[in-house]
Amino acid sequence: EISAPWTFHNLQELRHSASLANKVFLQRDYSDGTTCRFQTKFPSELESRIERPLFEDTVKRLNIYYAEAEKMGGQSYLEGCLACATAYLIFLCMETRYEKVLKKIGRYIQEQNEKIYAPRGLLITDPIERGMRVIEISIYEDRGSSGSCSGSSSTSGSSAR
Amino acid sequence: MSAVMMTRKVRKWEKLPGKNTFCCDGRVMMARQKGVFYLTLFLIVGTCSLFFAFECPYLAIHLSPAIPVFAILLFFFVMAMLLRTSFSDPGVLPRALPEEATFIEMEIEATNGNVPAGQRPPPRIRNVQINGQIVKLKYCYTCKIFRPPRASHCSICDNCVDRFDHHCPWVGNCVGKRNYRYFYLFTLSLSLLTIYIFTFNIVHVVMRSVNSGFVKTLQDTPGTYPFMLVCFFTLWSVVGLTGFHTYLISLNQTTNEDIKGSWSGKNRVQNPYSHKNIINNCCEVLCGPAYPSVLDRRGLMRDDLSVPTSALSIVPGLCLQLESSYGAMFPLQKTTAPLIPNEHTPDDAKPSMADSAIAHAEKRSPSPREEKLPTLPKSSPTPTKVPPLASPETDAEASIIAKDKAL
Numbered sequence: 001e002i003s004a005p006w007t008f009h010n011l012q013e014l015r016h017s018a019s020l021a022n023k024v025f026l027q028r029d030y031s032d033g034t035t036c037r038f039q040t041k042f043p044s045e046l047e048s049r050i051e052r053p054l055f056e057d058t059v060k061r062l063n064i065y066y067a068e069a070e071k072m073g074g075q076s077y078l079e080g081c082l083a084c085a086t087a088y089l090i091f092l093c094m095e096t097r098y099e100k101v102l103k104k105i106g107r108y109i110q111e112q113n114e115k116i117y118a119p120r121g122l123l124i125t126d127p128i129e130r131g132m133r134v135i136e137i138s139i140y141e142d143r144g145s146s147g148s149c150s151g152s153s154s155t156s157g158s159s160a161r
Numbered sequence: 162m163s164a165v166m167m168t169r170k171v172r173k174w175e176k177l178p179g180k181n182t183f184c185c186d187g188r189v190m191m192a193r194q195k196g197v198f199y200l201t202l203f204l205i206v207g208t209c210s211l212f213f214a215f216e217c218p219y220l221a222i223h224l225s226p227a228i229p230v231f232a233i234l235l236f237f238f239v240m241a242m243l244l245r246t247s248f249s250d251p252g253v254l255p256r257a258l259p260e261e262a263t264f265i266e267m268e269i270e271a272t273n274g275n276v277p278a279g280q281r282p283p284p285r286i287r288n289v290q291i292n293g294q295i296v297k298l299k300y301c302y303t304c305k306i307f308r309p310p311r312a313s314h315c316s317i318c319d320n321c322v323d324r325f326d327h328h329c330p331w332v333g334n335c336v337g338k339r340n341y342r343y344f345y346l347f348t349l350s351l352s353l354l355t356i357y358i359f360t361f362n363i364v365h366v367v368m369r370s371v372n373s374g375f376v377k378t379l380q381d382t383p384g385t386y387p388f389m390l391v392c393f394f395t396l397w398s399v400v401g402l403t404g405f406h407t408y409l410i411s412l413n414q415t416t417n418e419d420i421k422g423s424w425s426g427k428n429r430v431q432n433p434y435s436h437k438n439i440i441n442n443c444c445e446v447l448c449g450p451a452y453p454s455v456l457d458r459r460g461l462m463r464d465d466l467s468v469p470t471s472a473l474s475i476v477p478g479l480c481l482q483l484e485s486s487y488g489a490m491f492p493l494q495k496t497t498a499p500l501i502p503n504e505h506t507p508d509d510a511k512p513s514m515a516d517s518a519i520a521h522a523e524k525r526s527p528s529p530r531e532e533k534l535p536t537l538p539k540s541s542p543t544p545t546k547v548p549p550l551a552s553p554e555t556d557a558e559a560s561i562i563a564k565d566k567a568l
Contacts, residue, residue, distance in 0.1 A: 080448030087241040096451045131255040131455045
């Protein structure tokens with residue numbers, strides 16, 4: 001069961017009425033090689049804040065987007081060969097496929113934050129801001145009710161493996 | 162002595178740790194020692210200029226004008242690849258911010274359990290299974306991260322680089338995931354250019370000798386021979402290097418792994434990244450997606466600068482204005498040393514975490530700034546816009562910044 005002592009409904013209210021309680025970091029999943037994938041393990045700190053299927057859905061969708069960006073296929077080969085033929089000068093005016101997908105990911109994270117995470121007092125940081133190493137999830141608490149939320153009590157332990 | 166915290170916007174590259182130099186306001190990124198890179202430029206440009214000046218007119222008339230045309234195209238391709246390799250971000254991994262570093266430390270302590278006093282804690286290693294092979298991820302004490310597979314820390318540039326190949330002094334930069342293909346194409350095209358110039362040098366000498374005799378030919382065109390000698394020697398090293406990297410690409414290995422013997426086959430270890438097919442390996446390395454830089458060198462960030470209050474008393478009345486505008490946001494703090502740009506500050510997460518997280522959630526590096534500022538040398542910061550969270554005391558801010566520039 002998820003208690004909701006917070007009252008903010010969007011990112012703007014989050015800024016004005018919340019204080020940062022904790023941050024959780026989702027690590028990369030290297031089992032498939034060096035391609036970009038994040039672990040879908042549900043952190044214990046978020047158990048009281050968000051439903052597990054919603055969260056796993058977000059991470060899985062992000063993984064799908066990254067796989068699409070790094071996909072080795074006809075389009076990426078064509079882009080590579082064309083760029084090589086122009087001595088890569090074409091990259092000065094054209095956006096690469098990866099950059100297009102990254103923008104899509106940025107919009108998706110923004111949308112997820114607005115619709116799902118901010119109303120629950122959470123905020124996802126785009127992995128590109130952290131060097132594509134982690135998905136950082138910030139946990140907020142309502143300023144008026146410090147200590148009453150269960151989110152702050154989990155700082156002593158880490159997600160056990 | 163007390164001070165007031167001022168805030169202004171700077172480009173992120175000015176605050177990046179590591180030993181890189183940046184040019185063109187963050188667009189160009191190189192290592193600190195650039196001497197050998199200038200030598201490379203000089204050798205290539207010098208040799209080609211002499212070829213175009215002395216040999217091409219003769220060859221164009223007596224053989225074909227296509228010869229110098231092709232040489233020019235090849236020359237431009239070589240220069241483009243060289244500059245791309247030297248100026249781009251090789252795939253630097255940014256260092257962990259304090260919260261991430263703390264989180265990882267907590268995880269390490271939880272994994273290690275209680276270490277008896279006096280005993281050294283176990284080495285910080287994470288084991289990952291990739292394609293059926295156990296790969297050890299090492300912890301980097303400088304960057305405070307567990308390095309991704311194939312990443313390595315370059316001690317010359319003081320950065321962790323993804324898919325680190327080697328640090329090349331000839332191009333004045335590390336060679337990593339993002340610029341490996343440019344580096345390979347540079348060595349390949351340089352090999353072709355060197356062979357091309359050397360061959361046509363010989364053709365030119367032979368043709369002239371047939372007409373006027375060997376000794377007279379040597380007397381007519383003395384300038385090219387020193388550079389022909391340079392060509393001859395560099396030919397072997399560049400062609401050798403190209404051959405070596407072709408071998409590495411076909412096996413999907415990096416120079417770093419080859420030197421360490423990571424996948425040499427002893428203890429039945431095999432390269433888990435290889436597709437076991439030469440064509441697939443080549444395609445992945447040379448025609449794979451163009452990875453973007455994760456450094457965001459040209460993004461704007463807030464920089465806190467402590468200005469001693471004694472300096473402010475020069476402008477009467479400003480002190481009060483500043484306190485009223487900034488006092489609520491940034492309480493008066495004791496000054497330690499003025500924040501010098503490009504110095505390695507321990508972290509740049511001084512503004513409140515909540516604000517920076519939310520600012521990032523709302524937008525990432527904004528569009529290039531519109532206003533034109535006078536170009537300043539890299540060591541002095543260029544203040545841009547008033548930060549959105551501060552109250553709009555633009556007059557106070559502008560006069561402080563003007564005084565700062567004058568100092």
